[in-house]
Amino acid sequence: MSAAQSRPELVLSPQPGESPFAAYKLGAPYDEMFAADGTVRPHYAALAERLANLPPEELLRRQQACETSFLHQGITFTVYSDKQATERIFPADLFPRIVTASEWAKIEAGLTQRIAALNLFLKDIYTDGRVLKDGLIPRSMIYGSKHYRREMRGLPVPHDAYVNVCGSDLVRNESGEYVVLEDNLRVPSGVSYMLANRDVVRRAFPSLFRSQGVRPVDQYPRELLATLRALTPVREDVSIAVLTPGVFNSAYFEHAFLARQMGVELVEGRDLLVNDNVVYTRTTSGLKRIDVIYRRIDDDFVDPLIFRDDSALGVSGLFNAYRAGNVMIANALGTGVADDKAVYAYVPRLIRYYLSEEPILNNVETFLCREPKSLSYVLANLDKLVVKAVGESGGYGMLVGMHASKAEREAFAEMVKADPENYIAQPTIQLSTAPTFVDGRVEPRHVDLRPFILHADKTVIVPGALTRVALRRGSLVVNSSQGGGSKDTWVLSN
Amino acid sequence: MFYSVRHITRFRYSSPVRESVMEIRMQPRSEGPQMLRSFQISTNPRSQLYAYTDHFGNAVYHFNVLKEHAELRIEAQAVIEIARFQLPPIALDLLEWERFNNYNLTHDHFDLLEPSKFALPSPALAAFMTEKNLAKPEGDPLTALGYLNTTINQAFDYESGVTQADSPIEHALTGKRGVCQDFAHIMIAIARSWGIPARYVSGYLYHRPKTQDRSGPDATHAWVECYLPSLGWVGFDPTNNILADERHIRAAVGRDYADVPPTRGTFKGVAASELAIAVSVEPTQAPVRHEDFLRVARPMATPAPTPSMPQHLYHQQQQQQQ
Numbered sequence: 118m119s120a121a122q123s124r125p126e127l128v129l130s131p132q133p134g135e136s137p138f139a140a141y142k143l144g145a146p147y148d149e150m151f152a153a154d155g156t157v158r159p160h161y162a163a164l165a166e167r168l169a170n171l172p173p174e175e176l177l178r179r180q181q182a183c184e185t186s187f188l189h190q191g192i193t194f195t196v197y198s199d200k201q202a203t204e205r206i207f208p209a210d211l212f213p214r215i216v217t218a219s220e221w222a223k224i225e226a227g228l229t230q231r232i233a234a235l236n237l238f239l240k241d242i243y244t245d246g247r248v249l250k251d252g253l254i255p256r257s258m259i260y261g262s263k264h265y266r267r268e269m270r271g272l273p274v275p276h277d278a279y280v281n282v283c284g285s286d287l288v289r290n291e292s293g294e295y296v297v298l299e300d301n302l303r304v305p306s307g308v309s310y311m312l313a314n315r316d317v318v319r320r321a322f323p324s325l326f327r328s329q330g331v332r333p334v335d336q337y338p339r340e341l342l343a344t345l346r347a348l349t350p351v352r353e354d355v356s357i358a359v360l361t362p363g364v365f366n367s368a369y370f371e372h373a374f375l376a377r378q379m380g381v382e383l384v385e386g387r388d389l390l391v392n393d394n395v396v397y398t399r400t401t402s403g404l405k406r407i408d409v410i411y412r413r414i415d416d417d418f419v420d421p422l423i424f425r426d427d428s429a430l431g432v433s434g435l436f437n438a439y440r441a442g443n444v445m446i447a448n449a450l451g452t453g454v455a456d457d458k459a460v461y462a463y464v465p466r467l468i469r470y471y472l473s474e475e476p477i478l479n480n481v482e483t484f485l486c487r488e489p490k491s492l493s494y495v496l497a498n499l500d501k502l503v504v505k506a507v508g509e510s511g512g513y514g515m516l517v518g519m520h521a522s523k524a525e526r527e528a529f530a531e532m533v534k535a536d537p538e539n540y541i542a543q544p545t546i547q548l549s550t551a552p553t554f555v556d557g558r559v560e561p562r563h564v565d566l567r568p569f570i571l572h573a574d575k576t577v578i579v580p581g582a583l584t585r586v587a588l589r590r591g592s593l594v595v596n597s598s599q600g601g602g603s604k605d606t607w608v609l610s611n
Numbered sequence: 612m613f614y615s616v617r618h619i620t621r622f623r624y625s626s627p628v629r630e631s632v633m634e635i636r637m638q639p640r641s642e643g644p645q646m647l648r649s650f651q652i653s654t655n656p657r658s659q660l661y662a663y664t665d666h667f668g669n670a671v672y673h674f675n676v677l678k679e680h681a682e683l684r685i686e687a688q689a690v691i692e693i694a695r696f697q698l699p700p701i702a703l704d705l706l707e708w709e710r711f712n713n714y715n716l717t718h719d720h721f722d723l724l725e726p727s728k729f730a731l732p733s734p735a736l737a738a739f740m741t742e743k744n745l746a747k748p749e750g751d752p753l754t755a756l757g758y759l760n761t762t763i764n765q766a767f768d769y770e771s772g773v774t775q776a777d778s779p780i781e782h783a784l785t786g787k788r789g790v791c792q793d794f795a796h797i798m799i800a801i802a803r804s805w806g807i808p809a810r811y812v813s814g815y816l817y818h819r820p821k822t823q824d825r826s827g828p829d830a831t832h833a834w835v836e837c838y839l840p841s842l843g844w845v846g847f848d849p850t851n852n853i854l855a856d857e858r859h860i861r862a863a864v865g866r867d868y869a870d871v872p873p874t875r876g877t878f879k880g881v882a883a884s885e886l887a888i889a890v891s892v893e894p895t896q897a898p899v900r901h902e903d904f905l906r907v908a909r910p911m912a913t914p915a916p917t918p919s920m921p922q923h924l925y926h927q928q929q930q931q932q933q
Contacts, residue, residue: 433632
């Protein structure tokens, strides 16, 4: 790779016969495929060999086939900008991201542990509040959260499972360790891309796929259905529905996809009604009772009688039917309180508190300014850290130290000193890179990893994930709305 | 003291609506000196009523009407007993402030110290507090709350119609007039700013024929309860410049009005709705106790059980004879 590193920045499309990796430049971040010395990591060897034997035109052809397939399947998402909504395909990259069996075993164990602790935490704050009485978490952080639903207090949920579907975002830091960046406990999306990417990439590299021992992911809809069924005591003719905000939602494709794959109804709020505390869907042959709702709408919109009264997406009376146990809702309401920035910082402690175990997966290092030791560290290293106000969102009350002027940093330091409880700080993380097909060449791009965790009577993590890619060179933003793409994720069986 | 409360709510729609769903918080609470003796509620069109207890301990009824209707009527009737009331002392000692501790300021009372939807700090509130010298008091909290109660009573005119049930307190603060809800919300916001847990009480007031209550006799009422460590919850009625006593019938408590509206509902259809409410609170006789009601007991001519007769058979035969 040293030869490659001395090449000029701009390289035209490779000539026939040239390795597609000729222009691949390794930087400081951990690379998924290449070790720091430029050698190919063993689990990527087969892919490297396959690519070396493919002419660049062939690669390009396969990448195009891949994109066409997405377009034909209608796998799109919506970008909202200036009142105009545009449907785009979510760019899928040809090269799979490969995860070894041992890496996956750790991820699986870590996420299983994490969701167990988060569910115990949710149960606790909606019942006894032991964690608050013990002073581990300040009350203001919970009761002050707009996602804390007082209506859920004392309400039992099946198997004490508040979060039934979780998408956790993991990143690899410079040393190659997987750390958790964020838990998505409300209505995480993206699993349909995990399944669609697999479909397409498997066809692009059929023999490689077969020889690698890649663990399957196509059982996800079946596992999701089993998770939803486990929530209701009804055993025969269980009636399940996916509740979507509607066709204008950016993830509508996924809602329709999952409903079709599970063989259940796809409904909007206006299709449902509540009569005598029971939820029904209107069908051409009359009303049909619904036992379980997999809702893909936010808490606020679920029931205009209880939550936002201007909600046109929800069903009036739904929450009382839920309270009475006549319908189950996944995820339970009020789970968002456990996935905000502030609580995130406490998750390792919650794991120790509820499970008496050490966290298997670490958080991104987070300094709580309420702790004097952390505070002095943060104040001394403001230029290297990202400081965030815990109660705020949308970038308000945030300082990116390395991009701020000295005066800005000093002003911010005063704010932090005045109210340290309100601030946390994190180092800037360099996400790992993975080879990505860009303009006919292979270049390193930053990636994250979002596995999906199902949890009801047991925890199931389908061995796969959505790998999101920041397609712009150097960018660390993997969101689909910000020029992100995705990759198939191959979890190897050994 | 026994009261009979009748509370009728009628919604009329300009054109028929359907799929009405409604929650009702009207059932008087049973706690402290107040005891609920009977409660009936019915709707027209008729519906099946369901109930649950919300996280404040309020009884909530709810129902739905599927078919089209142009009018919806809810009638609630309650008999309440209120035991002789022990009014709090005139004042407490200055150490009362120190009795607020980590426990009684956090556990159940945390929410009642934070601003809430209708009890929000604002420039208008700050100006009112400055004008009336309502900064956190030096003296004991009970005296201060009494002063606050009187100050609010005297600073505002009682006038219905100028504010809505869901008006922010700014309307009352700038217009210097309002109704019981507004006064309660202002008092709650100020008490909380002093560090005293305060909650909103929705209920009914018995207007004695000759009392000079400002609140109207034909409406629901609202007042405030403040938590003092040595007394517990003490009720203040800033609308009438009195402490809550045995004339105040408590139906529901919450952070503010938003937690405890007597009715909250949705319907489908495009229609303007008109709301009419009638309330009457009358003293009543003690309801006849079961023992008295059942006093015409007939002696039963039951043969004594033979020793061989199984006990359950004996009971069964007894029942058949009744």
